[in-house]
Amino acid sequence: MxxxxxxxxxxxxxxxxxxxxxxxxxxxxxxxxxxxxxxxxxxxxxxxxxxxxxxxxxxxxxxxxxxxxLTPIEPDYTARSRDGTVKHLWRLDDGERVESVLIPTRDRLTLCLSSQAGCALACRFCATGDFGFRRQLRAAEIVAQYRDSLRVAREEMGRPASSPISNVVYMGMGEPLANLDGVIGSLASLHGGFGLGARRITVSTVGLIPGILELARRPEPFELAVSLHAPSHELRLRLMPIEKRYPLPELFDALRTYQSYKNRRISFEYTLIRGVNDDPALAEPLAKLARGLICFVNLIPFNPIPSRPEWGPSSTEGIARFSEALAARGVGNAVRRPRGRDIDAACGQLRLARES
Missing domain, CATH: 1.10.150.530 (DNA polymerase; domain 1)
Structure with missing residues (x-):
């Protein structure tokens, strides 16, 4: 067998x-x-x-x-950053490889999990899409990343045995809500098996409405993050093909429904690409979209990938201007400091580097 x-x-x-x-x-x-x-x-x-x-x-x-x-997965390659970030490339039982990342800060250790081998959604700023979709991960394969990362956290990173990993985010390779069976099953295992609090688990999505509504109906208060990256249909479609299937008005209707069930803050991820989506004037339509929602915007400097040599991260000054423009319109936000750039820590980059 x-x-x-x-x-x-x-x-x-x-x-x-x-x-x-x-x-x-x-x-x-x-x-x-x-x-x-x-x-x-x-x-x-x-x-x-x-x-x-x-x-x-x-x-x-x-x-x-x-x-x-017990769904053993094998470490195919491990990269350790100067800033303490540890990235694993795991080999699955059929030879597929997926990534997870341990990100330490002063008071927490966050694990970023993969939910698919590859990704079919082809977001233009993400390296995972460059090698396409391979297959869904089974729930146990997602959980195995957590189990094996626990050992690394305890034995190699010196984290406390009682709670070595404080937070889990489904922000690795793949679109979590395109693998609902695997993700819902893994959420049950992390929460009900390993005992990780639901509010310490965040599911990120590019905006798959059926999955958002499924999470809304679940009793557990898992956190939701939405990869937004643009506040207009035309610009978002340029960056994210999923905008054609689930355009912004429909997505935000679903988010309002989600919040009516949960009354929980929604996080938006906004990757700032120099000269593409970092004009402070875009803060106004973004604020309009966010109006009426309990939300927060994480501003993320673009992590360059080889297939997009024409794109670079916004300057420090440009990021500050965008952040200030949002704040002036009442939208809470913070700049996420890039971690592990010296080890290809962004989604899909390590696998892409190891296969090139």
């Missing part, structure tokens, strides 16, 4: 996985507490293999291996 045909325990937190394990042990005449032992290894200790479960007999570990999978 392959990793994907065995039952993946990382995708089964709570009653579903517990019942499956209980049935497995009952069929072998084993005591009921064995299921709890396995759960502890999966969710509390982050076991990558059944061999680690040393309080189970060797024969039982072999039997578990035949029926269940």
């Amino acid at each position: 392959t990793e994907s045909t065995r039952a993946e325990l990382l995708a089964e937190p709570g009653e579903g996985g517990r019942e499956r394990l209980a049935a497995f042990f009952a069929a072998r005449g084993e005591p009921a507490y064995r299921a709890r032992q396995v759960e502890e290894w999966v969710w509390e200790r982050g076991a990558r293999s059944f061999d680690e479960m040393t309080n189970l007999p060797a024969g039982l570990r072999e039997a578990l291996e035949a029926v269940f999978s």
Whole structure:
């Protein structure tokens, strides 16, 4: 059996996985507490293999291996930045490779996860789109990035054992809401299995309306971020082909619906590209879009990619002017300091660099 045909325990937190394990042990005449032992290894200790479960007999570990999978992923390449950022390129069971990034600050450690191998949406400022869409990640493959990053955080970065990773963002390779099954399943595992608070998990989207409405209907208060990058239809279409399918008026109608369910702040991501979308005059239409929403704008200097040699990041002065223009119109915003530029830390850049 392959990793994907065995039952993946990382995708089964709570009653579903517990019942499956209980049935497995009952069929072998084993005591009921064995299921709890396995759960502890999966969710509390982050076991990558059944061999680690040393309080189970060797024969039982072999039997578990035949029926269940812990979805091992292998570090294909690791890059460490001067600023403390750590980026992993993970190899999956079929040879596909995806990225995750650990971003430390003074009081937190944020993990950026991938939800797809590649991406079909072809945003022109993102390196992931340059090698197209390969496949969806299974929920367990998304969660495995978190599990293995926990070990790095504890053992290599010296983070506290009780809460080594403080926040998770679905902002890596792929569009999370184009992989709803995988993302919703992984959210359940991070929240219900590993116990990460829902408000510490942010799902980012380019604006897939059905997925936004699905998140609105869920009871957990996961955070939402929207990749905006332009306040007009024409400019956004130039940067993001998804604008043709879900234009700004429809997107903002959906966001108002989302906020009516959640009453939670929405974050907007706005990548500033010199001479493309950084004119302070664009602050006015952006403020109009945001009117009536509880929101915040993260301004992100463009991280150059080889396929767009004509584009560069806005100057420090240009970013300041744009930020001030937004603030003058009552739109809260902050400039996100670029991290890990020396290790190709932006989405898709490390894989692209390793394949070129």
